[in-house]
Amino acid sequence: MSIPDAEPGIHSGAELERRVDPEVAGRLERFYTAVAAADLAPLWTQTRTLMPNTPSPATRPWLWEWSTLRALAADAGELITIERGGERRVLALANPGLDGAPFATSTLWGAVQYLGPRESAPAHRHTPAAIRFVLEGEGVWTTVDGDACTMHPGDLVLTPGWTFHDHENDGDEPMLWFDGLDMPLVIALDAVFYENHPELRQPVRSRDHSLQEHRGGALRPLPPVGAEREPVVTLPRASPLLVYRWADTDAALDDALSASSAATASVEFVDPTTGRSVLPTLACEMHRLTPQAITPTTRRAGSAIFVVHRGSGSSVIQGVRFHWTQGDMFVAPSWAAVEHESARGADLFAISDRPALEALSLYREMVEPERQTVTSDFGSHR
Amino acid sequence: MSIPDAEPGIHSGAELERRVDPEVAGRLERFYTAVAAADLAPLWTQTRTLMPNTPSPATRPWLWEWSTLRALAADAGELITIERGGERRVLALANPGLDGAPFATSTLWGAVQYLGPRESAPAHRHTPAAIRFVLEGEGVWTTVDGDACTMHPGDLVLTPGWTFHDHENDGDEPMLWFDGLDMPLVIALDAVFYENHPELRQPVRSRDHSLQEHRGGALRPLPPVGAEREPVVTLPRASPLLVYRWADTDAALDDALSASSAATASVEFVDPTTGRSVLPTLACEMHRLTPQAITPTTRRAGSAIFVVHRGSGSSVIQGVRFHWTQGDMFVAPSWAAVEHESARGADLFAISDRPALEALSLYREMVEPERQTVTSDFGSHR
C-alpha cells in the first residue's frame, strides 16, 4: 500500500504518532487502503499540492528559433506531400514541460504552417478556434464560412470555432504562417468536435466581406431598413471582422506611440462591434518596443505565445533571458515574471488565453515592483 | 358643461339615447361634470385620439435654407455681441407645428451656431446631450471634460450629457456648425439639469485624446497592466470617442459603396467600444447618394433632422417634395414616409432619436412597397 505523499510538516504529528503507536499506525494504514480501494482520495494529504499559493504550471518558458522552424517547414513542404498526410503541413511547438504533448503551453497550441504554391488545405471545422498570423508569402486566401479572406505578411486572420475553413495558395511561392489555437484548453474540457466539409473546397460567397463590413471601426454600415436590429448579446462570440491588416496595426501602434511619451505601445485586436477580444478563448495583441525600450516586469494568470514580427531583442522569463530575432517564437507560462527589451526596436505579436480566464472569473495580473535577477541565458543550459 | 369630444361613431348609440331620453342625457351630463370636477377624465371618449393606429405627430415636415441660415447667423455674429447675450450664438430651427417652441421636432433640437474669430463660448454642462457637425470654418476646438477636440468641416463632435464643454475659436475666421440636441425629449421627461463651470474656460488636460485612444477601431490600446479591466457594462453611456473625422467618414462611405452594387451607402457613427449609437438618446448617420440614386420609401418611429453636407437633391416627405442644396436642413416627423433622391450625388448628415426609442422598446421601421404620390412642392404652399 502506498500512503499518498504528505505535504512537508502537515501531519508530522500523525507521523510521530504512527511511529510511536503501532495500533494507530495500523488503523491509519487500513483506512488509507480502504479509501483507495473505494476510488477515493483524501484531500488533507495533498491540499497544498492541489492548491499552491500561486500557479505552478508544468509549462516551461521556452523558445523556438525561426531558422530551425523555417528550415523544417520547408523540408516538410518538400517531403510531406499530400499523399503522405500533408493536408495540413503543421509543425507544432511542443513544450518540453508537457510530457511530450504537442502543445506550446498547457492551454495554447502554437505552430508553423506551410502551404506550397498551388496547394490547398481542404475545408473542415472543429470547436477549437484558431488565429493565423502571416509570416511570409503572398497569394493565399483562407475561406471562413464562405468569406474568402486574402492574406498578406503581418495580417491576422481568424477562423473561429466551428467555422468551416480551407486555405488556398493561388500564388507561385509558399506561404508560412503562425497557427494559434485553444486546442489544449478545449481538449482539457473534453469539448472537441470535428467535421469535414462535404467538399474539398467550400463555396466562396464573398471576398473580404468582413473587412468591408467592419474595418470602419467607429463607422458602422447601417443595416437595411426593417432588418432585425442585432440585439446586444452578451453571449461569447467571435469577432465578425475576420481579417486585421498589417497596415492598420502598424498605424494604430504609431498612433498609440505618438499619443504618449511611453517607449512602448500595445494594441489588442478586438471585435469592432463589442470591443471584446477576437475570440471567446483567445486574445491577440501586438506590442511595439522602440529602441532601448524595456517593459515592466509583469505576471499574468494564463499563458501566452509570442511571435517576433519585426526586430530583435530579449525577454527575461522567470529569471532566464531569451534572446530573439524575427520569426522566433517563445512562451510564457501562467504567472511567470516577464519583461521584454529591445536595443533597436521590435514588434512582438502575442496570443494568450486571457479571455477564457476572464470569462471564468480567473484572470489577474500584476506589475512586480523590482526587475528580475537574470540567472542564465536560454540555450546555455540546453 | 362641455362633454369631451366623442370619437366619430364610437358612442353614437349614446348620442342617440341622449337625444331620445332626456333623463339619461341629464344623468350623463351630471356624471361628466362630476368627473371633470374631480380632476378626472374619461378614457372612452378619447381612446383613439390618445392612441391612434399610427403616430400622429404635431411636428411638420419642414425645411430651412442655408442661404437664410447663413445670413442670419452672420447677422447674429455682428449684432449679438457677448454683452447682448451672445455667449451661445445659436439660431434654433422652430418647427411651425410645435406651437412656437424652438424645437426642430417633438424630441430634437436643431440649430446653427456661430462663433466669431477669437471668440469663445464659456464652459457649462447640462443633462441634454449634444452633437456638433461642422459646416464652415477652421481653428475652433471644443473642450469636453478636459479633452480639447479640434474641429474641421465635416467633423462630428460629441458633447455628451452632463459633460462640461466650451468652444474656443483661435482662428481668424468664424466657424459655423450644426447643433443637434435631445433637449425637447429631456424637457418632456422633466429631467433638465444645468450648471456653469466655475471658470469661463475649463482646464485643458489633453488634446484629441479620445481620437488617439479610440480612432483605431478594431485595434484597441491595451490598458496598463493591473488596471482594472473595464466591465462590459450594459448601462447606457456616450461614446468615449468624441470626434469623428470627415476623412474617416468619407472613406467609410466609399468602402461601403465599393463593397456593394447599391447606389447609396449609409453609415452610422458608433461607439467603437460597444458598437452602439454615439449617445443614449441620439443616433448620427451619414448617407451618400451617388448620381441618380433614389432611396426606398421608408417610415421610422421617431423623428430626424437632416443636414445637407454636400451636393443637392430632393426628398419627398408625406407627399411633399423638398428641394435641397448644401447646408439646407430639413426634418422628418415620426412615421412619415420619406424618400431621398439626387441627380448629381449628395451626402446627407442626419440625427435621430432612434436610440431613445430603442432603449424604451418603441422603435420600428418599414419600407413602403410603393413610392409616394407627390402632391406638392415645399415652398409653393408657404
Add this chain to the structure above:
Amino acid sequence: MSIPDAEPGIHSGAELERRVDPEVAGRLERFYTAVAAADLAPLWTQTRTLMPNTPSPATRPWLWEWSTLRALAADAGELITIERGGERRVLALANPGLDGAPFATSTLWGAVQYLGPRESAPAHRHTPAAIRFVLEGEGVWTTVDGDACTMHPGDLVLTPGWTFHDHENDGDEPMLWFDGLDMPLVIALDAVFYENHPELRQPVRSRDHSLQEHRGGALRPLPPVGAEREPVVTLPRASPLLVYRWADTDAALDDALSASSAATASVEFVDPTTGRSVLPTLACEMHRLTPQAITPTTRRAGSAIFVVHRGSGSSVIQGVRFHWTQGDMFVAPSWAAVEHESARGADLFAISDRPALEALSLYREMVEPERQTVTSDFGSHR
C-alpha cells in the same frame, strides 16, 4: 413684432443700448423679425428657461381621494354601458398642471378601471405599456398574449407594450384596479401604435403560465434539452413574469423588515430573469411603513404615482402635506422633495418612469439633509 421674452437680467445691457441708440434698436428689431419669419428662434434669450438648474415640471403634486374615485367608477359602471363606449371603463387622473390633458404626470398615466360582473374588455394592443394593480374584487383574469392571468386584490399584473390583452370578469362582483401606463411619454415620443385583435377575445393558450415558469425566482425551470439557450440580451424588454402575487409581496416586505432595524422597507418588482425593472419604461415598487415610520426627504428625476394599498398617513411634497388613506392616489413631480409618514402603518404602491430615465442616462436621486417646512395642507387651498 414680438421680441422673444428675455430672461431677467440676461441682456439688460442690450436693453439699455436699445433705449440709448435707436439705430441699434432698429437693427435688432429687424433682426429678430427676420429670425422669426425664417421659422427660427434665438437661444440666447431663453437659455435658462429651456435649461433651468433643476427640472421645472408643469406637473403639480396632487391627490385623488378613493371615496370619489370609487363612487364615480361605480357610476360609470352603471351609466357607461358597452353601447355608450364603455369597453374600457377608465377614469384617468388629470393633473391640473397639464392643461387639461388626461395625464397624472408629464410622463405617466394613472387611472381607475371598473369591470362589472360578466363583462369583458375586448382584446387589443398598443405600444404604451401598462401595469394593473388590483384594488377590489375577484374573478377577473387578464389574458396577455395568450396567457390568462388571474387577478386578486394586491396583485400586480403586467401588460407590456404591444402585447394583446383583454380582461374578463367571470365573477359576480365588479373588479376595480389601478391602471398605470407610460402613455404620455410614448405620446411625447410620437411612438403610439394601436391595433385591435381580430377577435373580441384572444384565444387562451395557458393559464398563469408565466407564474409557473418564473415565480420560483432563484430556481429556474430548465429548458428542454437542445432548446436554444436564451442569449443574455441587453435589449430592453418586459419581464416574462406577468403576475406578482400579493402574498409574495407581503412576505418580501416582512422579510426585508425583519432583516434590518429600519422602520420602512421597500421592494421593487423586477424581471426575475434579469433583475431589471418590470418594463423598459416603468418601475413598480411597494413601500411598507411601520407605525410611526417616516421616510427621508428625497428628490428623484422623473415622476411617480402612489396608490395607498393599506393604512393611512401623509406625505409632504414640495412643502405641502397630503393626507391619505386606503385607495387614495397621489403624484410627485420630477425632483420634488418627498417624504412619507404613517402613525399606524401603511403600504404604498408606486409606479415611476425611472427605467426610462435610466435608459437615457438621465436618472438621478438624492436625500435632502433636512426635512421640509410644511407650508400648507393639500385641500385647504383647493
Add this chain to the structure above:
Amino acid sequence: MSIPDAEPGIHSGAELERRVDPEVAGRLERFYTAVAAADLAPLWTQTRTLMPNTPSPATRPWLWEWSTLRALAADAGELITIERGGERRVLALANPGLDGAPFATSTLWGAVQYLGPRESAPAHRHTPAAIRFVLEGEGVWTTVDGDACTMHPGDLVLTPGWTFHDHENDGDEPMLWFDGLDMPLVIALDAVFYENHPELRQPVRSRDHSLQEHRGGALRPLPPVGAEREPVVTLPRASPLLVYRWADTDAALDDALSASSAATASVEFVDPTTGRSVLPTLACEMHRLTPQAITPTTRRAGSAIFVVHRGSGSSVIQGVRFHWTQGDMFVAPSWAAVEHESARGADLFAISDRPALEALSLYREMVEPERQTVTSDFGSHR
C-alpha cells in the same frame, strides 16, 4: 527514434513508399528526428487523435455508494484528527480513468466532507469555486466573506472563487455534505491561487444576509436612495444569493410538475439578479423523477456529477446501467449518452461545468432519437 503513431490509413501511401524506396524512408526518418529534436511535433500524424469527431474523454462513467462513502467519512472523522491534518476532512471521488488524480471528472471535483460536533474548518480562500450540498446533520454554518450561512439537509450553499470561507459546527452531531468544485478545470488553466485568512475564523458580519436580500426572487429590496445603482454588468460573477433552501427547491419542483404533464421536472439554481448559473464555472440543478419516470437519452458537452438526494433508481450511461439509492454519487463524462429512471420516484442533485463551456462558446447538447442498448450493469464488471 520513434515516429509518432500514424492514424490508421492516413498515410498508408507514405508507409508503402517507405517500404519501397529506402532513400525516401531515410529522409523521412531523419526529418522526424530533427523535428522532435527541435521540440516540435507534426500535426498530420495525430490530427484525428487530437481532434476526434466527438469528445473522447478519459473520464469514465462511475458510481460511488453512499454506504461506503458514509462509513469512510465517519472513520475519517474519528481517525483524522485536526492534528493529523484533518482541517478539511474531505474524501474525494477519484475517477479511475484519470490516472490516479483525485478528480471526479476531467473538470470537476466531487467529495464528501465530514465535520464533527464542535469542530471547525479554518478560514481560507482559493480561486477554485465550490458548492456545498448538505447530506446529513444540523447545526453547521459556513461563513462566506463575513456572511454566516446556516445549513440544513438539502440546502445548497455557495462559496464562490476567492471568497474567504470557514465552516463551524456548533451542534452535537456531525454534518456531512457534498463538495463540488471546479478545481480540475482551474488547475488545467494554471490559475490556482490560495490564501489562508489571518485568523482561524473570519469575523461574522451578518447572518443569512444573502438570503434576506435575494430570496425574494422577483421582489428586490430597493437600494438606499442615492446609492450608486448597480450597473448591469456582463462580466462573469457568482450569485449574490449564497444559500438555496431545500423548502424552496422542493416547492419549485412541485410547481414545475404541476404546471405540465411531464413525469419529470428540472430546475436550475440561478443568480436571482441575472438569471444566470450560480457560478461562472459551475451549474447546479435538481431533477425530480416521479414514479415510473424515465428521461430522454441525452448527450451534453462537458461532464456532470450526480448526487442522489432522495429515492432510488438507475441511470444508463454509455450503455452501462448504474443502480443508485439515496446518497450515492455518480458521474457522466462529456458527450456520454445518459438516461435516468426511477420506479418509485427520486430527486437527483447535479453539478456540471456547462457555464464554463457556454462562456467559451463550446457548449452543445442533444437528445438521442433512440434509447441505448444496455450492455452491462455497473458493478458486475468491477
